[in-house]
Amino acid sequence: DAGVTQSPTHLIKTRGQQVTLRCSPKSGHDTVSWYQQALGQGPQFIFQYYEEEERQRGNFPDRFSGHQFPNYSSELNVNALLLGDSALYLCASRRTAVYEQYFGPGTRLTVT
Amino acid sequence: DAKTTQPTSMDCAEGRAANLPCNHSTISGNEYVYWYRQIHSQGPQYIIHGLKNNETNEMASLIITEDRKSSTLILPHATLRDTAVYYCIALGSARQLTFGSGTQLTVLP
DSSP, X not given: OOOOEEEOSEEEEOTXXXXXXEEEOOTTOOEEEEEEXXXXXXXXXXXXXXXXXXXXXXXXXXXXXXXXXXXXXXXEEEOSOOGGGOEEEEEEEEOTTOOOOEEOOOXXXXXX | OOXXXXXXXXXXXXXXXXXXXXXXXXXXXXXXXXXXXXXXXXXXXXXXXXXXXXXXXXXXXXXXXXXXXXXXEEETTXXXXXXXXXXXXEEOTTOOOOOOOOEEEEEEO
16 A cells, blocks of 8 residues: 655756646545645645645745645645745645544755 | 644663653643654654543554643654654644644664
C-alpha cells in the first residue's frame, strides 16, 4: 500500500515564475492538506481540499491556489514566486472522518 | 486550537526511556492531544493521540494528566533512529494541525 507521494522531489525556480506541485494521497484517503515548512520552523497550514473544493485555508495569499481531482490527487500552484516562498512543501492526506493525517516526503522548492 | 508549549531540546541515552513533556493549559474539552515527529528532511510522522485516557501503541505511550493541562510522550526504549523533532498539537474542531517549534530529541549512543 503506497503512502502519500509527492512530485517533484526538488525544484528550482526564479522569482516571478509559477510552480505546480503534485500530491497523490494514501489509498483510501479523500482529504488532502498542504503545508509550507520554512527552514528551522514547523509546518504551516496552507489549505485543505475535500470533494474537489477548498474547505479550509490558512493565512496565505491568493498567489497560493490548489486543485483536487476526482481521484483525490491534488496540486498546489504558486504564482509570482518570491524568495520567501523557498521552503519544503508537504502534502498530507486523511479519511474525512478521521483526524490522523499521513504526510508525504515533501517537495523542496528553491526560489532564486 | 489551544497553544502548546514544549522544551526546545532534550537528550536521551540509547536504550533508556525518553519522556517528552508538553503543556496545554488552555486545552478545551473536545480537543485531542496529538504527537507527530519529523526526522530530518522527511515529512512528519504520526505517533499517537489521546483525549483524556492514557494511550499506548507500538511506538509510544501518551500520559495525559487528569486536568488535561499537560501530557507526556514516552518512548520506552529510545534508539538512535528516534532522533527527531517531536511536535505536540492540540487538535480541535478545525481539524488542522498547528505545528509549533517542537522538541528536538537527540538520542545519544
